Amino acid sequence: MAGSKQLITIKGTRDGLTLYIDDSCSFSEMLTELEATLSTNHVAEDEPMITVTIQLGNRYLHENQEEQLRELIRSKNKLVVQSIESNVIPKKQALDWLEDSEVKVVNKVVRSGQVIEVQGDMLLIGDVNPGGKIMASGNIFVMGNLRGVAHAGVPNNREAVIAAAYMKPTQLRIADYISRSPDYETEGVYMECGIIDHEQEKIIIDRLQILARKRPDINGFERRMIHG
Template structure:
């Protein structure tokens, strides 16, 4: 009977990829990793450091087990584990993903000195007064006047946008980009329903209608924004 293969080593342009069987026991897997690494002629001939990506498939492993696999592989002096990937997510990871992708709908006026912050997208039905601040991990949609500060994509999402019925902010931030000069926009330049976005490493403001072309992957909201 042909022995089933528990560990498959594949060479990639970035290094090595280790595909681990997700049906065998964890202890069997560790033994097989050790055997495969010892047998691999590629490793014996290489003198420079090799990056390794570990693919767990549908196997769940704890953080301690991930560290054990990592240390076992890195016993070979020229191997460095770059990533350990799994098709599975923990309940906590799933909850965090949902929070980041949730559109939080709030009806309120954000007054001077107040800060409204959400982990995902924000749909605010109301105004942001001068001195008020709204912060979101994703996009910010304001059905009202933006006269205060808006910071979208605070976790580094440069594709995030800020949209408002009336766009007269004292400051807009998207990811690490800041524009403080928007408060001095000529009154005639202010139009209903505008959006701010990052383009060529600078924040731009334009009509809301440009969004389908600029951000085609933006989540569609039924009936439009």
């Protein structure tokens, strides 16, 4: 029976406590057990706050369940919930991650008046003409002439970049930053990228090579998981 098996294991680490919660019992069982366990562990008044990390294993909590759990732990003095970790996520969230981490290939000329919007990164094989607009929640890579408007990191990913084989945009937008072309006639630039420079707090355009240094996590798949 449930009583015979330990549902909650507490481990102390340098960063605080970690609660391992058995993932085969019901949520109410878990709460009762937790209540009991935490009540028996009394702490002295003068000790500092203890941070708690909760490992749920293969259990998934709804938002209100999570709130209940936090509430319970908060009610015990001296305990602060640092994070709740679980091995499982809902399918929808997983698909959203996948969507966000995919590179969408678009093969066309984006003409004046046309808007192309994608989730995730966009690889445009073609041009963006003046008056045309492309938007992506991730990065934008244009293998062609970027003469219109490109908006990367919609709505709030400030790490997003815009790279183009030929760059002469009317506007570059990344997350909530906007930069526009100068008022005098300029030649475009080849193989450059636009990123947000965090020190200057604005979008800068520089050679593609700086990306390796400034945005190393464009590489690979792992970063997507981190973002998720």
